[in-house]
Amino acid sequence: MRQFPIARESLPYAAVLLALAFLVWLWKPAAGVFPLLLLGGVLFFFRNPERKVPEGEGLVVSPADGVVLGVEQVEENEFLKEPTRRVSIFLSLFDVHVNRSPIEGKIRYFRYQQGRCIPAYRKEASFLNERNLIGIEGEGLKVLVVQIAGLVARRVVCWAKLDSDIKRGERLGLIKFGSCVEVYLPLSVGIEVKKGDRVRAGETVLGRVK
Numbered sequence: 001m002r003q004f005p006i007a008r009e010s011l012p013y014a015a016v017l018l019a020l021a022f023l024v025w026l027w028k029p030a031a032g033v034f035p036l037l038l039l040g041g042v043l044f045f046f047r048n049p050e051r052k053v054p055e056g057e058g059l060v061v062s063p064a065d066g067v068v069l070g071v072e073q074v075e076e077n078e079f080l081k082e083p084t085r086r087v088s089i090f091l092s093l094f095d096v097h098v099n100r101s102p103i104e105g106k107i108r109y110f111r112y113q114q115g116r117c118i119p120a121y122r123k124e125a126s127f128l129n130e131r132n133l134i135g136i137e138g139e140g141l142k143v144l145v146v147q148i149a150g151l152v153a154r155r156v157v158c159w160a161k162l163d164s165d166i167k168r169g170e171r172l173g174l175i176k177f178g179s180c181v182e183v184y185l186p187l188s189v190g191i192e193v194k195k196g197d198r199v200r201a202g203e204t205v206l207g208r209v210k
Contacts, residue, residue, distance in 0.1 A: 007098060009157060009174055010046035014039060045177070048098050051202035053169030058209030060102045060189055061169055062199040063145050064181035066091040070195050076184045079109045079135035079144040084184040085191055087206055089199060091179045099147060099175065100202040102183055104168040105138015107160050132156045132173065136166065141209060144184040147175050169202035 017039040025032030054061065069088040076084040091097055111133045130149040135142065147156040158173040160166055175181070185191070189207040193199060199206070 005048055006043055007046040007048045007174055009176065010042055013042045013046075017042065045093065045097065046174075047096060048171075049096060051100070051169060051200065053167075053202050054205060058139065059168070059205055060143065060183075060185060060207045060209075061100070062089065062193075062201050062204040062206050063099050063102050063172065063183050064089045064091055064199070064201050065095040065097075066181070066199065068193050068195055068197045068199060069180070071191055071193065073187070074184075076144060078111070078133055080142050080184060080186065083187055084144075085187060085189065085207075087183050087185065087191065087193065089181045089183075091175065091181065093177065096201065097175050097177075097179065098201065099145070099172045099181055101136060101160070101166045101168060101170050101172045102143050102145065102185075102206065103136055103139045103141065105136045105166065107134060107162050107164050107166060108137045108142070109133065109135025109144070110158065110160075110162045112156075112158075130156055132158045134158060134160065134172065139168075139209075141186050141188065143186075145172065146182040146184075147173055148180040148182065149175060 017035050021032050021035035024035055066089040069090050072086050074084060074086045076082065113131055132147040134145045149156050155176040160172050185207055188210055190210050191207045193206055
């Protein structure tokens with residue numbers, strides 16, 4: 001199902017909208033088109049495209065589609081426990097919301113935290129909203145990926161399991177209906193993106209190990 005063109009998390013929404021479309025059609029056939037339009041929007045949001053992952057040693061690829069909100073040097077005390085560079089990526093409703101692993105390695109850390117529903121582009125969302133923290137170790141470095149839920153819905157999904165192996169660019173999880181993804185990288189990684197850049201999950205190179 002993870003390789004299916006539409007993510008499986010769309011199924012409950014699709015089922016409800018199909019049932020609603022049928023009921024509305026029974027009442028007024030012409031009005032049945034509106035639930036079908038909503039269904040089309042849901043399937044578009046949950047699209048799950050294939051990506052061409054770049055090859056080469058020491059590459060770190062983007063975990064998400066969207067626009068880079070900023071690149072900052074911060075202290076990361078959750079997994080890396082050292083000074084890091086944080087790359088924050090904002091996903092609009094029109095971006096693909098399937099997240100991917102920045103590197104090849106093993107899932108060494110996972111923590112889910114409930115939270116609020118502040119708009120994901122605001123700085124305080126990174127520590128107040130619902131989120132998953134996923135630590136990955138491999139390729140001679142450790143990275144932390146943080147899935148942050150947004151305003152419309154508070155639901156982050158992680159498909160990867162603790163202590164499981166994961167490839168660079170492999171599907172990692174999903175965030176529903178507007179969100180932000182942060183990736184914390186060691187200072188040994190040279191960052192190749194800047195604020196305002198548009199990135200694609202699994203394809204855009206965020207940085208390289210120096």
